[in-house]
Amino acid sequence: MLLRIVAIFLLVNIAASANTQLKFAACYQSSTAAGGVCERAFDGRTNQNYGAGSCTHTNAEKGFWQAAIKGFARVRFVRIYNRLDCCSDRLNSFSIFLDGQECEQSYSSRKSFSVKTFRCNKVGQMLVIKNRIKTPLTVCEVQIFGNYLSGNPYGARLPMLQCKQSSTAAGGVCSRAIDNNDHQLYGHKSCTHTKNEKGWWQARTKSLSHIRTVRIFNRMDCCSERLNNFVIMVDGHECASYKSNSFFSIRAFKCNRIGQVVTVKNRKTSPLTLCEVQVYGKEVKLRTPKNRLPLVSCSQSSTAVKGVCQRAFDGNTNPNWHLNSCTHTKSELGWWQATLKERSLVRKIRIYNRLDCCSERLNDFSITVDGQECASFKSSGFFSVKTFQCNKVGQQIRINNRKRSPLTLCEVQVFGEKKKSAIKAGHFVGCFFESNHWPDFASLASTSNDMNRQKCNCLCSKRGTSVFALREGNQCRCGDNYGNNGEAERSDCRLPCAGDSNQICGGRMINAVFEVDKNHC
Known part of the structure; x- marks a missing residue:
C-alpha cells in the first residue's frame, strides 16, 4: 500500500513537471496577519519556515488566497508548500478553484502534508485557495503547471x-x-x-x-x-x-x-x-428580408413626451429614446398604425424596441393587417429586435397594445410584395413547414384520392378562409395564417396531387399554400 501511494505521488509530480510552470501577475487574500502578505506565495522561495519571511498568513477565519495568472491557461496541476516550523495541521481542509470552477482535487484530512501536488484540469485565469475551517490560512509557495491559451476560452468580448x-x-x-x-x-x-x-x-x-x-x-x-x-x-x-x-x-x-x-x-x-x-x-447580423415596403402615413392612440408616430418609420433604428427615434403613447391600451403606399402581401414585420429603459413595456401586443391578426407577442421578458412572420394581404399595419402601458416603438419595418407583383387569387403563395405543436393549418377540409387545386380552392371558399394548403399529395387544409414555422424551398413541396399529377400538392409536413379564388367555384 505504501509503495502504491509513493508511486502515485511520483507520477503526479512527474506529470506536473512535464507541463509549463505558469506565472502569477497579482494576488490578494481575505486578510493579512503577522506580516504574511499574499505575494510570499509566488516569490520563488519555497522555504517552509515562517521566520524566513516566505509564507503568507491570514486571520483565523474561513479565509482565502487568490492570484491572477498572466493570461488565460489550462491549469493541470497546483503544487502547494505548507508551513513546517509549526502549525502544519491548519492547512488540512480547503478547496482549489479556477475561475469559480472547483479543481478535480481538494484536501480534507486529519494529517498534514509538507508539499502536495493537486490535479486541476480547468481553464481560466484566477486561482483561489479557499479554507473550509476557521484557522489562519498559510501557504509558503503555490506553483501552477499547465499551458497558456492562445486566446481566451470564451471568444470575442462584446463592448x-x-x-x-x-x-x-x-x-x-x-x-x-x-x-x-x-x-x-x-x-x-x-x-x-x-x-x-x-x-x-x-x-x-x-x-x-x-x-x-x-x-x-x-x-x-x-x-x-x-x-x-x-x-x-x-x-x-x-x-x-x-x-x-x-x-x-x-x-x-x-x-x-x-x-x-x-x-x-x-x-x-x-x-x-x-x-x-x-x-x-x-x-448577430440581421438578415434583411427582400422588398421593404414604404410606409406613407401614420397615427396612434395618443402622443406623450413628443413621441410622434412618424418616429417609427424615419429610418432611425436607434433604441435610445433620448435620441428622438422612438414613439410614445400615454399609459393605456394604446395602438400605432401606418399605411402602406399600396395594397401588398405583407410577409414580415420587424420591430425595434426601446432599450435605454422600459423595454418590458413592449411584451404583450398583436399585429394586424387590414384588421386581420397576423402575429402576436406575449412574454414575461422582452426583445431588442424581433421579426414577425405575417403573410397577410392589405394596406393598414396596426400594432395593438394588450396591456395598459405606454406603447413605444423605435422602428417598424415592413417587408413583402406589392399586390400587383405578388400572388394572384388562386395562385401559388409558397411552401411552408408545418408543425404538430404550432400548426398553420389545423383545419383538415378533406383527404381524397382525387385531390387537386381546384377542389381544395372551392372547399376553402365555402369555409370563408383566405388561403388553402395542399399537403401529402391528398390533403386539403383551410386557414388564414401561415408561415409560423418558416418557409421551405419550392422543391420541398413538389409531391404531385392525387387527382392531377401535373399539379403540386405539398410535401411531408410541408404545405403548398395558395390564395382562395372565389370566382372559380
Missing part, C-alpha cells in the same frame, strides 16, 4: 454601454462594472454598489448579439457572500443563475441567448456589488 442599476450607494456607480478595471477591492473604485435591496444592474451590447458567456468578478476585500443568489438575464429571459451558501471570486456563466440587454438581478435583500461584468459572444 457594453448605457448601464443602469436599481440604486447607487457608497459611490458605486453602475459604470464601474464595465470600465475594464477588474480589481476586486472596493477601495480601488472598481466595483458597483446598490442599496440594501433586491437590486439589479443592467447594461446593453452595442448591437443585437449572440451572448454565449457572462463573466462576473466579485468583491473580495469584504462582503463576498452577498453575491450568492442571483440570476442573469438577456432581454428579460433568464440564461443563468447562482445560488450557494458559499461565494466565488470570478465565475463564468454559460448563457447562449440572443439579445442585447444583460441584467444581473439579486434574489435576496442585500447590496449588489459587481467589480466587473464581461460579456462574450458575437454580433
Whole structure:
C-alpha cells in the first residue's frame, strides 16, 4: 500500500513537471496577519519556515488566497508548500478553484502534508485557495503547471454601454462594472454598489448579439457572500443563475441567448456589488428580408413626451429614446398604425424596441393587417429586435397594445410584395413547414384520392378562409395564417396531387399554400 501511494505521488509530480510552470501577475487574500502578505506565495522561495519571511498568513477565519495568472491557461496541476516550523495541521481542509470552477482535487484530512501536488484540469485565469475551517490560512509557495491559451476560452468580448442599476450607494456607480478595471477591492473604485435591496444592474451590447458567456468578478476585500443568489438575464429571459451558501471570486456563466440587454438581478435583500461584468459572444447580423415596403402615413392612440408616430418609420433604428427615434403613447391600451403606399402581401414585420429603459413595456401586443391578426407577442421578458412572420394581404399595419402601458416603438419595418407583383387569387403563395405543436393549418377540409387545386380552392371558399394548403399529395387544409414555422424551398413541396399529377400538392409536413379564388367555384 505504501509503495502504491509513493508511486502515485511520483507520477503526479512527474506529470506536473512535464507541463509549463505558469506565472502569477497579482494576488490578494481575505486578510493579512503577522506580516504574511499574499505575494510570499509566488516569490520563488519555497522555504517552509515562517521566520524566513516566505509564507503568507491570514486571520483565523474561513479565509482565502487568490492570484491572477498572466493570461488565460489550462491549469493541470497546483503544487502547494505548507508551513513546517509549526502549525502544519491548519492547512488540512480547503478547496482549489479556477475561475469559480472547483479543481478535480481538494484536501480534507486529519494529517498534514509538507508539499502536495493537486490535479486541476480547468481553464481560466484566477486561482483561489479557499479554507473550509476557521484557522489562519498559510501557504509558503503555490506553483501552477499547465499551458497558456492562445486566446481566451470564451471568444470575442462584446463592448457594453448605457448601464443602469436599481440604486447607487457608497459611490458605486453602475459604470464601474464595465470600465475594464477588474480589481476586486472596493477601495480601488472598481466595483458597483446598490442599496440594501433586491437590486439589479443592467447594461446593453452595442448591437443585437449572440451572448454565449457572462463573466462576473466579485468583491473580495469584504462582503463576498452577498453575491450568492442571483440570476442573469438577456432581454428579460433568464440564461443563468447562482445560488450557494458559499461565494466565488470570478465565475463564468454559460448563457447562449440572443439579445442585447444583460441584467444581473439579486434574489435576496442585500447590496449588489459587481467589480466587473464581461460579456462574450458575437454580433448577430440581421438578415434583411427582400422588398421593404414604404410606409406613407401614420397615427396612434395618443402622443406623450413628443413621441410622434412618424418616429417609427424615419429610418432611425436607434433604441435610445433620448435620441428622438422612438414613439410614445400615454399609459393605456394604446395602438400605432401606418399605411402602406399600396395594397401588398405583407410577409414580415420587424420591430425595434426601446432599450435605454422600459423595454418590458413592449411584451404583450398583436399585429394586424387590414384588421386581420397576423402575429402576436406575449412574454414575461422582452426583445431588442424581433421579426414577425405575417403573410397577410392589405394596406393598414396596426400594432395593438394588450396591456395598459405606454406603447413605444423605435422602428417598424415592413417587408413583402406589392399586390400587383405578388400572388394572384388562386395562385401559388409558397411552401411552408408545418408543425404538430404550432400548426398553420389545423383545419383538415378533406383527404381524397382525387385531390387537386381546384377542389381544395372551392372547399376553402365555402369555409370563408383566405388561403388553402395542399399537403401529402391528398390533403386539403383551410386557414388564414401561415408561415409560423418558416418557409421551405419550392422543391420541398413538389409531391404531385392525387387527382392531377401535373399539379403540386405539398410535401411531408410541408404545405403548398395558395390564395382562395372565389370566382372559380
